[in-house]
Amino acid sequence: xxxxxxxxxxxxxxxxxxxxxxxxxxxxxxxxxxxxxxxxxxxxxxxxxxxxxxxxxxxxxxxxxxxxxxxxxxxxxxxxxxxxxxxxxxxxxxxxxxxxxxxxxxxxxxxxxxxxxxxxxxxxxxxxxxxxxxxxxxxxxxxxxxxxxxxxxxxxxxxx
Amino acid sequence: xxxxxxxxxxxxxxxxxxxxxxxxxxxxxxxxxxxxxxxxxxxxxxxxxxxxxxxxxxxxxxxxxxxxxxxxxxxxxxxxxxxxxxxxxxxxxxxxxxxxxxxxxxxxxxxxxxxxxxxxxxxxxxxxxxxxxxxxxxxxxxxxxxxxxxxxxxxxxxxxxxxxxxxxxxxxxxxxxxxxxxxxxxxxxxxxxxxxxxxxxxxxxxxxxxxxxxxxxxxxxxxxxxxxxxxxxxxxxxxxxxxxxxxxxxxxxxxxxxxxxxxxxxxxxxxxxxxxxxxxxxxxxxxxxxxxxxxxxxxxxxxxxxxxxxxxxxxxxxxxxxxxxxxxxxxxxxxxxxxxxxxxxxxxxxxxxxxxxxxxxxxxxxxxxxxxxxxxxxxxxxxxxxxxxxxxxxxxxxxxxxxxxxxxxxxxxxxxxxxxxxxxxxxxxxxxxxxxxxxxxxxxxxxxxxxxxxxxxxxxxxxxxxxxxxxxxxxxxxxxxxxxxxxxxxxxxxxxxxxxxxxxxxxxxxxxxxxxxxxxxxxxx
Ligand SMILES: Cc1cc2nc3c(=O)[nH]c(=O)nc-3n(C[C@H](O)[C@H](O)[C@H](O)COP(=O)(O)O)c2cc1C
Ligand code: SF4
Ligand code: FES
Numbered sequence: 001x002x003x004x005x006x007x008x009x010x011x012x013x014x015x016x017x018x019x020x021x022x023x024x025x026x027x028x029x030x031x032x033x034x035x036x037x038x039x040x041x042x043x044x045x046x047x048x049x050x051x052x053x054x055x056x057x058x059x060x061x062x063x064x065x066x067x068x069x070x071x072x073x074x075x076x077x078x079x080x081x082x083x084x085x086x087x088x089x090x091x092x093x094x095x096x097x098x099x100x101x102x103x104x105x106x107x108x109x110x111x112x113x114x115x116x117x118x119x120x121x122x123x124x125x126x127x128x129x130x131x132x133x134x135x136x137x138x139x140x141x142x143x144x145x146x147x148x149x150x151x152x153x154x155x156x157x158x159x160x
Numbered sequence: 161x162x163x164x165x166x167x168x169x170x171x172x173x174x175x176x177x178x179x180x181x182x183x184x185x186x187x188x189x190x191x192x193x194x195x196x197x198x199x200x201x202x203x204x205x206x207x208x209x210x211x212x213x214x215x216x217x218x219x220x221x222x223x224x225x226x227x228x229x230x231x232x233x234x235x236x237x238x239x240x241x242x243x244x245x246x247x248x249x250x251x252x253x254x255x256x257x258x259x260x261x262x263x264x265x266x267x268x269x270x271x272x273x274x275x276x277x278x279x280x281x282x283x284x285x286x287x288x289x290x291x292x293x294x295x296x297x298x299x300x301x302x303x304x305x306x307x308x309x310x311x312x313x314x315x316x317x318x319x320x321x322x323x324x325x326x327x328x329x330x331x332x333x334x335x336x337x338x339x340x341x342x343x344x345x346x347x348x349x350x351x352x353x354x355x356x357x358x359x360x361x362x363x364x365x366x367x368x369x370x371x372x373x374x375x376x377x378x379x380x381x382x383x384x385x386x387x388x389x390x391x392x393x394x395x396x397x398x399x400x401x402x403x404x405x406x407x408x409x410x411x412x413x414x415x416x417x418x419x420x421x422x423x424x425x426x427x428x429x430x431x432x433x434x435x436x437x438x439x440x441x442x443x444x445x446x447x448x449x450x451x452x453x454x455x456x457x458x459x460x461x462x463x464x465x466x467x468x469x470x471x472x473x474x475x476x477x478x479x480x481x482x483x484x485x486x487x488x489x490x491x492x493x494x495x496x497x498x499x500x501x502x503x504x505x506x507x508x509x510x511x512x513x514x515x516x517x518x519x520x521x522x523x524x525x526x527x528x529x530x531x532x533x534x535x536x537x538x539x540x541x542x543x544x545x546x547x548x549x550x551x552x553x554x555x556x557x558x559x560x561x562x563x564x565x566x567x568x569x570x571x572x573x574x575x576x577x578x579x580x581x582x583x584x585x586x587x588x589x590x591x592x593x594x595x596x597x598x599x600x601x602x603x604x605x606x607x608x609x610x611x612x613x614x615x616x617x618x619x620x621x622x623x624x625x626x627x628x629x630x631x632x633x634x635x636x637x638x639x640x641x642x643x644x645x646x647x648x649x650x651x652x653x654x655x656x657x658x659x660x661x662x663x664x665x666x667x668x669x670x671x672x673x674x675x676x677x678x679x680x681x682x683x684x685x
Contacts, residue, residue, distance in 0.1 A: 028471060029433070031453035036395075036434050070455040070612075073395050073437030085396075089357030090552055091588045093602070094515030095543070127439060127606070129396050130360035131183050132588070133218035133513060133520030142398035146186035 010048065016041055017049045021056035031057055031067060035074055044075045080115040080122040082160045084108075085139040088125045091132030095147075100136050103150040107157065120160060173206040174252040177225040177232070179282065181214035181367050182399050183360070188239055189222035195240035196224075199247050207252065213368020215282035216522030217269055225264055228254035234261040269519060269538060274500055276508050277485045278524045281368040286403060289410055292371045298416065300487030304379045305424045312383040313339055316486060318494035320506025324361075325351050325442075325479030326554070326583045326659075328505075328572045331486075334476065337466035338384040341474035346386035348377050348476045349451065349469070350483055352393040352400070353435055353442035356555025358514040358586030362480035364522060366393070366400040369484070370407035374430060376483035378421060379490060380476050381428040389430045390470070392447050395437050404432050439556075439610040443658055444477040446612060457612050458658045479584070481510055502528030505571045515552075515588040516542045525570075532566040534587060546591040550599075550675065554583030556606050557663035559670035560599065579666065596678035600671040601629045607664035618661025621652040625668065635681030642679065646672065 020037045024030035034053065038045050045068055054061045068074045086101055108116055108123055115122040131137035134146030140156060148156075178193040179185075193209050200207035215234075217223055223236030233254040235246060242259060249257040261267055275281070284291035292298070304312050317332025338346060350373065354362040366373060377389045393401050408430050411417040419427045433451055435441055441450045445459035448470050469475025485507065489497045498506040505527035511534055513520045518540035525534075535541070535548060542548055550560040558581045561568075568574055575582050590599075604625030611618045625648055632641045649665035649672075656662040671679060 029451050029453035032436065032450065033433065033453075036436070066455055067453070071436035071438050089606075090556060090599070090602070091358040091514040091586075093599075094588055094590045094594065098598075126396060126437070127610075128355065128357045128359075129182075130354060130363035130394075131186050132358045132360055132515065132586070133517070133522075134183050134187055134221070135515060137186065139396070144182050144186040146183060 013042055013046065014048065014052060017052045018056065021053050025056050031059070031064070035068060039074060043079050044077055047076060077115075080119045082120065082141055083122045083124055084157075084160075085124045085126040085129070086112075087127070087129050087131070087135070087137045087139075089128040089132075091128070092136035095135040096149075097136040100138075100148060100150060100153065104153060107150075107154065121157070173208045175208050175210050175227055176252070177210045177212040177227075179214040179222065179224075179368075180211035180286075180399075181221075181282075182363060182397070183218050184214050184221040184223070185399075187221045187237065191240040192222045192224060192238050192243065195243040199243050203247060205247070205252065210285055212284055213282045213286045214364065215264065215270060216278070216364060217267065217519075218521040219519045220261065223261070226252055226254060228252075232264040234264040234267065235259040236261060269521070269523070272538075273524050274508050274526055275524050276488050276497065276500070277372075277481060277510060278365065278369070278522065279488065280372065281364060281522075286368050286370055287406055287410060289371065289414055289416075292369070296491060297371055297487070298375060298422070300490030301375050301379055301382075301416075301422060303490045304382050305422060305426075309339055309383055309385065312379065312490070315490060315494045316383070319489045319497040320494075320501070320504070321482065321485055321489060321497065322505070322572070323479055324481035324485070324510070324584060326356075326581075328582070331478065331482055334466055334478070335380065335383055337464065338386075338474045338476050341467050343474045345388070345471075346384055346474045346476075347470045348380045348384070348386045348389040349447070349478075350377055350389065350391040350480055351442060351444065351447055351477055352391050352397075352480045353447060354394055354397070354480070354584070355439040355442040356584050356586050358552065358588035359512050359555065359584045360514075361510040361512055361522060361585060363394075363397050363400050365480060365484050366397070367403050370404050371411065372484045372487055373404070373480055374407060374411050374417065376486040377430060378417065378428050379486050380478065380483060382421075382424070382426055384474070384476060386476065387427045387429060389428065390451055391430070391432045392435055392441070392451055393432050395435050401432060401434055408432065438612075439606075440612045440658075440660055443660065446658075447477065448475065455612075458614050460657075481584075500526035502526070502569070502571055504573060509570055509582065510585050511538075511570065512584075512586045513539045513589070514586055516544055516548075516591045517587075517589040518543050518545075527571050528569050530567050530569055531561070531587075534570070535566065535589065539587075539589065542589060542591040544591050544593075546593065548589055549592040549594050550590045550596065552588040552590070552599075552667065553586070554581030555586055556603065557581070557659060557666060558583055559666045560596065560675065561670070562674040564674075579670070581663075581666070596671045596675035597629065597633050597680070597682075600668045600679060601626060601633070603664055603667040604629060607660060610660060612658075612660070615655070615657040615661065617652045617655035618657070618664070621648055621656075621661065622664060624648055625652075625665075629668075629679070632679055633682055638681055642672070645679075 024034035220236035322328040441456040446456040450456040607622035
């Protein structure tokens with residue numbers, strides 16, 4: 001991996017996308033799992049992946065783009081090292097999610113769908129993590145935290 | 161620490177149960193499990209930590225259990241730092257400790273429930289197939305294999321089971337339609353998109369008893385002659401995705417899924433498909449589009465999914481809890497299940513107590529109990545200790561219920577009478593500090609964010625709704641805008657293609673009707 005430069009990186013990711021697409025093309029409804037697989041590998045679905053996916057799945061580029069843009073959890077830009085998902089839904093609102101949201105924005109200095117300048121965190125809204133009996137809830141990457149106070153959030157951000 | 165004071169310390173490895181469910185982990189269960197292992201090693205005690213599912217007494221999580229004299233005893237909520245004192249107190253032999261809760265099954269919150277669908281949830285390691293079988297698992301499928309397709313459908317029909325995903329449609333009737341539909345390929349799809357705020361029953365059953373979902377879907381497959389099933393599972397539930405996938409592999413290896421299910425000569429295959437964070441994809445036709453790998457746009461009906469569903473084939477679409485209720489109905493019989501409940505709401509409802517509530521968690525109980533009993537006797541009022549001002553039932557499209565309506569029984573028809581909705585069984589509690597104007601605004605905002613965009617009343621109406629509420633709250637033409645808001649709600653209800661646009665106004669209308677004092681210009685401080 002030491003020889004990787006941006007040119008190689010793009011080639012490498014194109015090969016990867018092609019390989020993922022080939023693996024999923026025969027599955028019924030395979031585009032969605034393919035997009036998940038691309039995002040799992042690369043952290044996002046780069047715009048360069050669209051023509052490759054379109055070609056392998058025999059869709060138009062517009063169709064592939066349409067699918068990506070329909071779903072809130074696909075991203076088209078690289079995420080920070082960690083992604084903080086903040087639940088904005090009602091059970092969390094009932095226990096202070098609005099204040100937690102304010103606190104988080106101020107603390108990270110960014111809004112939703114943004115990444116901190118030091119690339120440590122991306123901030124995303126989410127609408128229910130199924131943790132509604134211990135609200136408010138957040139998720140960092142794929143770990144959920146319950147009853148999150150602003151202090152607890154600060155501590156978690158420090159760890160990250 | 162001297163351990164001589166711990167009488168009856170067992171010689172063999174003692175089992176300590178520490179849940180691995182998302183909520184238990186979100187409250188520190190992993191730290192507790194690690195601390196127990198460390199402390200046991202330090203004291204030279206032989207302890208096996210079992211990562212079980214959760215019992216759903218969420219305000220007590222992490223709630224750990226030990227088996228002493230064949231009886232499970234609980235302690236909670238436990239933090240890692242409590243572990244040494246638990247050892248000091250001899251908790252392995254159910255010794256007394258400030259966090260002690262007594263025998264688990266005698267905790268009133270649990271003892272007063274009727275756990276049918278959730279019979280096994282929280283008892284064992286969710287991925288131990290032998291435990292699942294020892295606790296009655298796969299008896300329903302074994303029975304189904306000896307029956308004809310029609311007989312299986314008859315039993316489900318007679319049980320009175322109605323869909324738990326929201327629309328409460330009779331499950332047996334849906335299955336019969338698929339059974340009678342022409343098609344060489346049919347599908348069973350499990351709707352595990354669980355998008356409603358305040359709900360977690362699907363997540364719990366998938367994380368804590370995944371085989372019951374597999375068994376229920378397999379029975380559905382046998383009943384209608386479908387050989388392939390898909391679980392459309394919310395991306396926001398990474399742990400449930402992992403556990404369901406592992407359970408499917410285990411079931412395949414044991415011959416419980418595959419080309420010859422339980423030596424029945426019938427095939428049933430199962431696959432998890434991860435959703436991607438669109439609320440509308442919980443609506444069944446949108447879910448089918450998404451399973452086909454497309455944008456989750458709503459389909460026009462007819463045709464019904466039961467006739468022309470996934471890839472144009474006859475398809476069962478059922479919620480997780482609906483499907484997870486099928487095995488016990490087959491195993492114990494239709495009557496056993498329908499004996500619970502009231503009127504046309506038969507069996508049990510899995511109520512989820514959420515939000516600002518003292519004792520949040522899962523309560524499975526026969527239909528017909530008053531809402532107040534759930535909020536007060538089970539829930540213990542608000543977590544903050546303040547009065548309850550409003551309860552949202554049935555998710556983000558459900559009305560806000562005013563305390564004057566708390567005597568309503570939990571029954572689909574009784575709720576519908578006052579414009580309420582049981583939906584998937586979530587109750588989100590708010591105390592008297594809530595700003596109901598903000599809640600009304602959020603209902604419209606959520607609809608605007610999640611609209612699939614197919615029809616104008618929803619796509620444009622929701623955006624207008626937010627604007628109109630903003631104007632009301634900032635004191636611009638208050639009375640005109642209140643009239644406009646009513647009109648807009650009526651237009652959305654009457655003109656939307658699906659229930660997202662058609663019902664998103666319900667919480668708004670409930671605020672206009674019962675909490676109008678909050679839909680006013682804000683006083684400038
Ligand atoms: C906007 C919207 C969202 C929905 N979300 C879900 C969901 O997350 N899970 C679910 O089971 N049903 C959901 N439903 C209901 C489904 O359309 C469908 O009625 C249900 O999955 C059928 O299964 P059941 O009969 O077992 O309830 C939703 C409906 C609408 C209109
Ligand atoms: S009501 Fe909304 S979500 Fe439903 S079809 Fe119309 S635009 Fe789509
Ligand atoms: S509403 Fe936030 S976790 Fe469910």
